[in-house]
Amino acid sequence: MVTKVISADHAVAWGVRLGRVEVIPGFPITPQTLIMEQLSEFINDGEFDADFIPGESEHSVMSIAVGASAGGVRTFTATSSQGLALMHEMLYAPPQIRLPIVMVNVNRSLGAASGIWLEHNDSMPERESGWLQVYVEDNQEALDMVIQGFRIAEDERVMMPIMICLDGFVLSHTVEKVEVPEQAEVDRFLPKFKPMNMLDPADPRLINPLVPPEYAMEMRYQLDRAMDDSRIVIKEVDEAYARAFGRGYGGLFDTYQMEDAEFALLSLGTATTTARGVVDELRSKGKKAGLIKMRFMRPFPEKELLEATKDLKALGVFDRSVGFNSFGPVFTEVRGALRPLRLQITDHIAGLGGRDLTLEEMRDIFARIEESLSGRAERDVYWYGLRGRQR
Amino acid sequence: MRVLDSMYEVRFHGRGGQGAVMAAQTLAEAAVLDGYHAQAFPYFGAERRGAPVKAFARIDKGRITLKSQIYHPDMLVLLDDTLPDIEPVAEGLKPEGAAVINTIMAPEEYDLGISVITTTVDATTIALEKLKAPIVNTSILGAMARAQDIVSIDSIVKAIQDKFGEKLGPRAAKMNSEAAREAYQSARTGRCKGDRPIVQKDQWLPDWDQIPIGVSLPTTQVGGVVVGPGSAWQNQVGTWRTSSPHYDIDKCIRCLRCWWSCPEGTIKRQEDDHMKFDYRYCKGCGICAQICPVDAIEMIRGVKTW
Numbered sequence: 181m182v183t184k185v186i187s188a189d190h191a192v193a194w195g196v197r198l199g200r201v202e203v204i205p206g207f208p209i210t211p212q213t214l215i216m217e218q219l220s221e222f223i224n225d226g227e228f229d230a231d232f233i234p235g236e237s238e239h240s241v242m243s244i245a246v247g248a249s250a251g252g253v254r255t256f257t258a259t260s261s262q263g264l265a266l267m268h269e270m271l272y273a274p275p276q277i278r279l280p281i282v283m284v285n286v287n288r289s290l291g292a293a294s295g296i297w298l299e300h301n302d303s304m305p306e307r308e309s310g311w312l313q314v315y316v317e318d319n320q321e322a323l324d325m326v327i328q329g330f331r332i333a334e335d336e337r338v339m340m341p342i343m344i345c346l347d348g349f350v351l352s353h354t355v356e357k358v359e360v361p362e363q364a365e366v367d368r369f370l371p372k373f374k375p376m377n378m379l380d381p382a383d384p385r386l387i388n389p390l391v392p393p394e395y396a397m398e399m400r401y402q403l404d405r406a407m408d409d410s411r412i413v414i415k416e417v418d419e420a421y422a423r424a425f426g427r428g429y430g431g432l433f434d435t436y437q438m439e440d441a442e443f444a445l446l447s448l449g450t451a452t453t454t455a456r457g458v459v460d461e462l463r464s465k466g467k468k469a470g471l472i473k474m475r476f477m478r479p480f481p482e483k484e485l486l487e488a489t490k491d492l493k494a495l496g497v498f499d500r501s502v503g504f505n506s507f508g509p510v511f512t513e514v515r516g517a518l519r520p521l522r523l524q525i526t527d528h529i530a531g532l533g534g535r536d537l538t539l540e541e542m543r544d545i546f547a548r549i550e551e552s553l554s555g556r557a558e559r560d561v562y563w564y565g566l567r568g569r570q571r
Numbered sequence: 572m573r574v575l576d577s578m579y580e581v582r583f584h585g586r587g588g589q590g591a592v593m594a595a596q597t598l599a600e601a602a603v604l605d606g607y608h609a610q611a612f613p614y615f616g617a618e619r620r621g622a623p624v625k626a627f628a629r630i631d632k633g634r635i636t637l638k639s640q641i642y643h644p645d646m647l648v649l650l651d652d653t654l655p656d657i658e659p660v661a662e663g664l665k666p667e668g669a670a671v672i673n674t675i676m677a678p679e680e681y682d683l684g685i686s687v688i689t690t691t692v693d694a695t696t697i698a699l700e701k702l703k704a705p706i707v708n709t710s711i712l713g714a715m716a717r718a719q720d721i722v723s724i725d726s727i728v729k730a731i732q733d734k735f736g737e738k739l740g741p742r743a744a745k746m747n748s749e750a751a752r753e754a755y756q757s758a759r760t761g762r763c764k765g766d767r768p769i770v771q772k773d774q775w776l777p778d779w780d781q782i783p784i785g786v787s788l789p790t791t792q793v794g795g796v797v798v799g800p801g802s803a804w805q806n807q808v809g810t811w812r813t814s815s816p817h818y819d820i821d822k823c824i825r826c827l828r829c830w831w832s833c834p835e836g837t838i839k840r841q842e843d844d845h846m847k848f849d850y851r852y853c854k855g856c857g858i859c860a861q862i863c864p865v866d867a868i869e870m871i872r873g874v875k876t877w
């Protein structure tokens with residue numbers, strides 16, 4: 181193990197290298213670029229034996245990834261925002277063909293009315309593409325999830341691709357302390373990739389032909405069940421990782437100070453770090469605040485969340501993207517899942533388009549949730565840092 | 572070395588190309604070597620050579636529980652001493668905080684706009700001598716080691732060697748460490764002046780219902796701030812530059828390369844194809860001097876006009 185002070189993008193590149201990925205198709209887009217640069221450097225310096233294939237667009241990149249993975253080799257790629265949107269058509273192929281590609285999406289707002297900065301409106305719409313989808317909080321988790329990601333995706337009970345989302349700039353370009361594991365340790369944890377169906381001239385088969393109505397529904401249900409089963413694999417892999425490396429992340433989600441909490445925030449991505457600090461502050465004042473660190477949006481941990489929140493009185497949900505005329509996507513899903521509980525649930529939208537999420541805003545978020553302990557909230561959805569009156 | 576009792580925050584201000592981000596990252600690495608948790612990150616914008624840039628670093632005993640920008644730094648670092656003329660750099664600096672400034676002035680002569688314990692160092696001269704380039708980040712890191720008692724000079728030098736060695740090779744690592752050590756030796760500490768008002772930046776910040784609909788802006792001035800097309804024309808970047816292009820009309824062969832290469836449209840083509848420079852728009856990037864095939868343009872240190 182070596183301690184390095186590196187960005188999340190570079191941490192991802194280390195995870196890919198240690199995971200002995202064999203093919204990396206890529207197309208550069210800010211703020212994902214540091215991943216591809218670092219991987220190219222590893223390969224160029226002869227430290228990492230993988231084929232880097234520059235695609236002429238993200239659409240091609242995902243097509244190449246499908247081909248490579250179907251060819252039986254471990255495949256990784258990374259993208260962001262407009263790049264993910266351009267991939268959209270091809271994203272639907274690997275889940276149903278059961279190709280365990282690992283992709284990092286560095287979250288960045290999807291235009292118009294955007295620049296290069298953080299928002300979750302690029303990855304949230306892809307929840308229904310059939311990919312497992314996880315959000316990480318810090319650089320260490322970014323590295324660890326790439327390694328865990330391959331083991332989850334390649335498990336024969338899953339055999340589905342996974343999208344690891346990390347916050348653009350706030351994580352991708354921030355350096356932190358990262359423990360980089362030894363190659364031998366990772367080799368022990370991550371077995372060689374055993375493809376399920378493989379393009380092999382010695383054993384010809386048709387992959388992804390036209391599927392008539394007689395079969396498509398059953399195939400969808402297969403995928404639906406595999407997604408559900410992945411909940412178990414995610415937990416197992418996280419526990420195994422904790423045993424091997426001393427770091428676990430709680431699997432589908434993690435909790436902080438939830439044992440006796442009366443009110444809590446459910447957040448994802450880097451917002452969780454600031455929220456944890458505010459929970460500490462509130463606890464030191466004797467207030468029973470808690471935190472749920474949401475990790476997986478797919479599979480969605482409905483049953484597990486119900487259990488974790490059953491004694492709560494008020495829950496706030498953090499959203500870094502908007503569902504227009506309704507609520508943020510995380511809120512919509514969480515409220516749906518927790519309907520049986522009659523819990524006071526409010527939506528808290530902040531940090532869109534790269535707006536800095538400040539400590540004061542996070543304190544405000546918790547203050548609004550605490551207010552809703554009374555049983556009624558002033559409104560269902562609150563915006564923070566918005567100039568002008570919310571109506 | 573003192574043991575930290577609460578989170579320590581550092582904000583760096585420099586100009587694109589001076590290495591502010593690398594300085595913040597190196598400080599974080601040094602802090603980790605000294606057993607702390609640390610994070611460092613740039614202000615997330617498009618960095619352009621010469622333009623004012625910011626970077627941030629946080630150091631704490633335990634896990635850092637904050638991921639926002641830094642608004643109330645314990646330490647302010649200026650890689651360029653002219654920045655307070657154009658940017659509200661001192662804003663939010665804690666009164667009991669400290670400043671580290673790259674300047675030829677003594678601490679007592681420098682007016683930051685807030686009077687704090689200040690360490691000054693002539694990092695530009697040290698960098699030009701040791702590195703043959705005005706990349707002042709490693710020298711300023713040396714001065715920072717003098718200005719606080721949390722991160723040691725030895726860890727800073729070690730972090731410089733790691734970082735620069737990995738990126739640029741052992742020779743660069745050695746020269747940059749020397750620059751840091753020399754700055755550590757020559758830095759002076761005192762209390763700066765706080766007489767000047769902190770400049771305020773005009774920024775157009777309307778309420779949501781006051782923003783024109785459709786991500787589309789007409790050519791307008793709102794409260795003296797240009798918000799629509801033509802803002803590049805009205806945005807005079809001349810204050811950014813640290814060196815200025817000198818044009819020699821006798822050497823010029825009228826090839827027009829500088830004219831179409833200048834990213835700011837500073838260079839105006841004349842009737843007979845010789846060039847005129849409108850220095851209000853020159854940010855000093857030096858592209859014109861690089862591209863000129865006959866060395867008719869030379870970059871001269873300082874904000875100059877001819």
Ligand code: SF4
Pocket residue numbers: 815816832833834835836837838848852853854855856857858859860
């Ligand atoms: S005139 Fe030369 S130095 Fe000035 S902005 Fe143009 S290219 Fe850069």
Ligand code: SF4
Pocket residue numbers: 822823824825826827828829830846862863864865866867868
């Ligand atoms: S590049 Fe040099 S030679 Fe060509 S027009 Fe400009 S100054 Fe003259």
